Amino acid sequence: MNVLIIDNSALFHKILVDIFLDSDITPIICDTTEQGLERLRSEPFDFICVSLYLQGGDGISLAKMIRGTEEHKHTPIILFTAEESNDVYTEALSSGVTEVFHKKDVQQLVNYIHRFTLQQNPISGRVLYIEDSLSQQKMITAVFQSRGLDVDAFATAEEAWESYNKNEYDLVVTDIVLEGGMTGMALINRIRRLDNEKGDIPILAITGFDDISRRIELFYLGVSDYVIKPLIEEELIARVRNLIQSKQFHEESEKQRKRAEEADKAKSVFLSQMSHEFRTPLNAILGFSQLLREDAEHQLVASQQEELEYIQQAGTHLLGLVNEILDISKIEAGQIDFEFEDSNLEDCISSAIQQISPVAKESQIEVLPYLIPSEINIHIDTKRFHQVLLNILSNAVKYNRLNGSIQILCKIIDDKFVRIAIKDTGIGLSEEQLSKLFTPFERVGQSDEIEGTGLGLVICRQFVEAMGGKVGVKSKEGEGSVFWVEIPRA
Ligand code: ADP
Numbered sequence: 262m263n264v265l266i267i268d269n270s271a272l273f274h275k276i277l278v279d280i281f282l283d284s285d286i287t288p289i290i291c292d293t294t295e296q297g298l299e300r301l302r303s304e305p306f307d308f309i310c311v312s313l314y315l316q317g318g319d320g321i322s323l324a325k326m327i328r329g330t331e332e333h334k335h336t337p338i339i340l341f342t343a344e345e346s347n348d349v350y351t352e353a354l355s356s357g358v359t360e361v362f363h364k365k366d367v368q369q370l371v372n373y374i375h376r377f378t379l380q381q382n383p384i385s386g387r388v389l390y391i392e393d394s395l396s397q398q399k400m401i402t403a404v405f406q407s408r409g410l411d412v413d414a415f416a417t418a419e420e421a422w423e424s425y426n427k428n429e430y431d432l433v434v435t436d437i438v439l440e441g442g443m444t445g446m447a448l449i450n451r452i453r454r455l456d457n458e459k460g461d462i463p464i465l466a467i468t469g470f471d472d473i474s475r476r477i478e479l480f481y482l483g484v485s486d487y488v489i490k491p492l493i494e495e496e497l498i499a500r501v502r503n504l505i506q507s508k509q510f511h512e513e514s515e516k517q518r519k520r521a522e523e524a525d526k527a528k529s530v531f532l533s534q535m536s537h538e539f540r541t542p543l544n545a546i547l548g549f550s551q552l553l554r555e556d557a558e559h560q561l562v563a564s565q566q567e568e569l570e571y572i573q574q575a576g577t578h579l580l581g582l583v584n585e586i587l588d589i590s591k592i593e594a595g596q597i598d599f600e601f602e603d604s605n606l607e608d609c610i611s612s613a614i615q616q617i618s619p620v621a622k623e624s625q626i627e628v629l630p631y632l633i634p635s636e637i638n639i640h641i642d643t644k645r646f647h648q649v650l651l652n653i654l655s656n657a658v659k660y661n662r663l664n665g666s667i668q669i670l671c672k673i674i675d676d677k678f679v680r681i682a683i684k685d686t687g688i689g690l691s692e693e694q695l696s697k698l699f700t701p702f703e704r705v706g707q708s709d710e711i712e713g714t715g716l717g718l719v720i721c722r723q724f725v726e727a728m729g730g731k732v733g734v735k736s737k738e739g740e741g742s743v744f745w746v747e748i749p750r751a
Contacts, residue, residue, distance in 0.1 A: 262285070262286050262307050262308065262374065262378055263289070263304070263305065263306045263307050263308070264281075264286050264287075264288040264289070264306065264307065264308040264309075264310065264374065265288070265289050265291065265297065265300060265301065265306040265308070265309050265310070266288050266289065266290045266291070266310045266311075267290075267291045267292075267293075267294065267296075267297035267309075267310070267311045267312065267315060267320075267323065268290065268291075268292070268310075268311070268312040268315070268341065269292045269293060269312070269314075269315055269316045270312070273312070273341070273364065274290055276367065277290065277367070277370075278290075280367060280368060280370060280371055281371065284371045284375075286371065286374060288310075289306075292316065293315065293316045293317055294315050294316070294317045294318045294323055295317060297311070297323070298323075298326075298327075301327065301330075301333070305332070306333075306336065307336065307337075307378070307381070308336065308337055308339070308374055308377065309324075309327060309333070309336055309337070309338045309339070310338075310339040310340075310341060310362075310370070311323050311324055311327075311338065311339070311340055311341070312340075312341045312342070313340060313341065313342040313343070313344065313349065320340050320341070320342075320353075321340065321349075321352055321353050321356050321358065322356070324338045324340060324353065324356055324357055324358045325356040325357055327357075328356070328357030329357075335493075335494075335495040337359040337360070337377055338357060338358050338359050339358070339359060339360055339361075339362055339370070339373075340353045340358045340360075340361045340362070341362055341363075341364050341367065342361060342362075342363060342364065343363070343364045343365075345363070349361070360373070380499065380502065383408055383409030384408050384409050384410055384498075384501065384502050384505055384506075385409055385410075386410055386411070386431035386432060386505040386509070387410070387411040387412075387413070387428070387429065387430050387431050387432075388405055388410050388411065388412050388413070388430065388431065388432045388433070388434055388501070388505075389413050389415075389421055389424060389425055389428075389430045389432070389433045389434070389435075390402060390405065390412050390413065390414045390415070390433075390434045390435070391414075391415050391416075391417070391418055391421045391433075391434070391435040391436060391439065391445060391448065392414065392416070392435075392436045392467070393416045393417065393436065393439045393440045393441070394436075395416065398414050398416065401434075401492065401497070402414045404494055404497070404498070405501070408498055408501075410501070413428065413430075416439075416440075416441075417439065417440070417441040417442075417443065418435070418439055418441065418442075418443035418444065418445060418447060418448040419441065419442065419443050421433075421435070421448060422443070422448055422451060425452065425459070430462060431462075431463075431505045431508055431509065432462065432463050432464075432465060432501060432504055432505050432508070433448075433449075433452065433462055433463070433464045433465070434464075434465045434467065434501070435448060435449065435464065435465075435466060435467065436466075436467045436468075437466050437467065437468045437469075437470075437479075438468075438469065445466065445467075446482060449464055449466070449482055449483055449484060450482065450483070452464065452483075453482075453483035462508070463485040463486070463504035463505070463507070463508050464483065464484050464485050465484070465485065465486050465487065465488065465500055465501060465504055466479050466484040466486075466487040466488075467487070467488055467489075467490060467492065468487055468488075468489060468490065469489070469490045470489075471489050485504055486500050486503075486504060488500060525593070526593070526594055526595075528590075529589075529590040529591075529593035529594035530590070530594045530596075531590075532586055532587075532589075532590035533587055533590035533591045533594055533596060536583045536584075536586045536587035536590065537587060539579075539583045540580070540583055540584070540587075543576060543579060543580050543583065544580070546572070546576050547573060547576045547577065547580065550569050550572050550573050550576065551573070553569055554566065554569055554570075554573075578712065578714075581714060582714050582716070585714055585716040585717065585720055586716065588720045588723075588724075589701065589716060589719060589720055589723065592720075592723045592724070592727065593723075597727070599642040599645065599727055599728065600642050600643075600644070601640060601641065601642055601728075602640075602641070602642075602643060603638045603639070603640055603751035604638060604639055604641055604643045604646070604751075605635070605637070605638055606633055606634075606637040606638065606639050606671065606679060606681075607633045607634075607635050607637070609639070609641075609643065609646060609647065609650065610631070610633055610650065610669060610671075610681065612647065613647055613650035613651050613654055614628060614631075614654070614669070616651060617651065617654040617655060617658060620655065620658055621658045621667065624658055624659075624661070624663075625663055625664055626657075626658050626661050626664075626665050626666060626667060627664075627665075627666040627667070628666070628667050628669075629666050629667065629668045629669075631668065631669040631670070631671075633669075633671050634671075637671070637673070637679060637750065638750065638751035639679055639748050639749065639750055639751055640728075640729075640748075640749045640750065640751045641728050641748060641749075642724075642728060645724045645727075645728070646724070646728065646748070648720070648721075648724065649720075649721045649724050649725055649732075649746060650681070650683075650746075652717040652718070652720070652721050653683050653721065653744045653746070654667065654683060655717075656685075656717065656718075656744070657683050657684075657685035657687065657742075657744070658685075659711050659712070659713065660685065660687045660688050660706060660711065660742075661685050661686060661687035661688075661741075662686060662687055662688065665685065665686040665687055665741075666685070666686050667683065667684065667685050667686075668683075668684040668685075669681065669682070669683055669684075670682045670684065673750070674747060676750075677749060677750055678730070678747045678748065678749055678750060679747070679748055679750055680745050680746070680747045681745065681746050681747075681748070682743050682744070682745040683743065683744050683745070684741065684742075684743045685741050685742055685743075686740075686741045687741050687742060688706055688738075688739070688741075689736045689737050689738045689739050689740050689741050689742055690705065690706060690734070690736040690738060690742055691738045694706060694738075695734065695736060698718060698734060699718050699719055699722050699732075700719070701715065701716055701719050702714070702715040702716065703715050718732075721746075725746055725747075725748065728748060728749070729748075729749045730746060730747045730748040730749060731746070731747045732744070732745070732746050732747075733745050733747075
């Protein structure tokens with residue numbers, strides 16, 4: 262990268278030298294306009310920087326002069342200035358300056374130049390190029406190839422279409438008006454009609470028309486970008502680079518998304534198999550410790566009974582955890598088959614209440630009488646829905662206060678859903694705790710001394726969503742919570 266700097270301040274030279282010291286750029290610094298111009302005549306430069314005030318002229322006029330020469334038509338020109346004025350900025354840009362740098366911001370120059378050089382790097386990709394003027398075709402093909410691209414060039418859209426169907430491309434560049442039966446527009450149309458990913462390829466149209474309606478029409482017809490004849494090499498390459506890079510970037514992120522999805526699925530499959538394997542030995546531990554407790558022939562002493570109770574408690578907790586992990590991983594791996602049927606809502610709720618009542622009684626929590634219209638049926642997997650209700654009800658007991666109560670309310674929503682709300686008078690949840698709910702292993706409340714795994718609500722949400730419903734909560738710290746489930750009616 263050759264950088265020429267034209268500036269006559271010794272102090273600024275020192276700053277510039279320091280800035281470039283750690284970079285791979287060695288700039289050539291000239292004091293005067295004459296020296297600068299002479300240097301430009303004798304060797305090529307990729308980047309030119311001029312200061313606003315110079316001996317023997319000003320930077321803006323110099324930039325204008327340099328920009329006017331054939332070899333520096335497209336070379337980036339930077340203007341250094343110590344002035345904050347907008348007028349300088351406007352005048353500089355209209356005189357062909359690429360960017361204005363305030364002298365105090367000059368530290369950013371190396372980054373800026375590096376970013377610019379990225380645009381000079383070779384582009385990798387395969388281009389399908391259609392142009393019926395053979396001289397133009399030859400010239401642009403050479404330009405593409407000089408930037409590292411593979412090019413298949415054709416004079417007619419018919420030949421190009423045949424090649425498009427046989428090969429993989431990163432970009433189509435086509436003239437809009439073509440000789441022969443099929444125009445460039447018709448080719449674009451055919452490509453965009455494909456319903457596979459080949460239909461999404463970026464297309465750069467080359468057009469001789471520059472009126473607004475034509476430009477808009479091009480975009481409506483599926484062109485990604487366009488260039489106007491006569492072609493300017495730098496512009497053409499910048500647009501080609503953008504289109505190819507964004508396609509490749511999209512493909513890469515799509516690949517990564519798929520990889521992450523597969524890894525996630527593999528994790529769920531692994532977890533579900535592992536949890537399954539855990540259950541057999543755990544059931545043996547629990548079964549045999551039960552047998553030991555009940556063995557009338559070999560009575561255990563009180564301390565052994567107590568220890569055995571610990572084993573059973575820990576085993577039961579572990580089994581609950583394993584079962585919940587199994588549920589979550591199975592649903593994530595898509596291995597749960599839901600058995601849908603129409604069930605009576607009142608029956609579902611009564612059976613859950615029946616199961617929770619002894620626990621509630623033991624904790625001195627009252628289950629208030631509830632009224633549910635007997636004729637409502639819901640479309641659910643009955644076993645899983647029972648599990649959901651039981652989890653929410655047992656939370657309403659666990660996280661309630663002494664002598665608290667639980668109330669169940671049902672409401673029909675939009676004729677299609679039933680909302681079942683379970684209201685408790687318990688510890689409630691703060692805004693922050695609410696935002697963390699439904700996250701695996703998140704036991705948000707002061708629940709350390711209360712038995713639990715932090716997985717129940719996650720499973721509830723997954724089950725209910727798989728049944729086409731929703732789960733939600735409203736809560737006030739210290740007053741209680743309402744957990745609700747919305748489920749489709751039969
Ligand atoms: P677990 O009860 O096993 O911890 P859950 O997933 O069922 O797991 O609940 C997650 C957390 O949400 C609980 O640990 C508790 O902090 C909070 N929580 C759930 N239900 C209630 C409720 N009715 N009142 C207050 N906090 C609750």
